[in-house]
Amino acid sequence: DVVMTQSPLSLPVTLGQPASISCRSSQSLVYSDGYTYLHWFQQRPGQSPRRLISGASNRDSGVPDRFSGSGSGTDFTLTISRVEAEDIGVYYCMQGTHWPRTFGQGTKLEIK
């Protein structure tokens, strides 16, 4: 199975400051069609997960442009340019290239 490793697991941030989460995979996430199926999800407290980013860098509809995704191969990053209070929650990366699908452990974003 592809192991997804996120860091840090806890991320205290100051409102208005940037934040970055790393996600590394144990195998390349480039599929045979050339696409990289690495996705980012946000789970706010008490809510269902919501996809933010697909294909490593494509923001989903309605997602604020302060969220961005980057990376390739096995090394990926989710960046929030200026953290707002509504961004509090847990962030997960997930690979959709290989079976079984696997998630990272989750990174808890909290306000300092």
Next chain:
Amino acid sequence: EVQLLGSGGGLVQPGGSLRLSCAASGFTFSSIAMNWVRQAPGQGLEWVSTIGGGGATYYADSVKGRFTISRDNSKNTLYLQMNSLRAEDTAVYYCAKTWHLDSWGQGTRVTVSS
């Protein structure tokens, strides 16, 4: 508007069975892959199973042989038949649409306990 409404959760004894449902609306259900993902109390997300629009199925090793994913395109409904339930199956179960989980339902809670 896409809606995914999960139901069927509850309390069940170890070794028992339960069938979860996910009623879908707002998109062409029959052509879209669907998934089940679970979250144990205080834990992260775990992919459980996927069914393609053509019916191909995929399972996590932890549930293979015990869980069966299926769909009824005439009712726009996804199912998860769970047999031989164990304490470690206790979780909130979410349904999510497409191969890459672009929308999620509200979750249904399953508790396996005597």
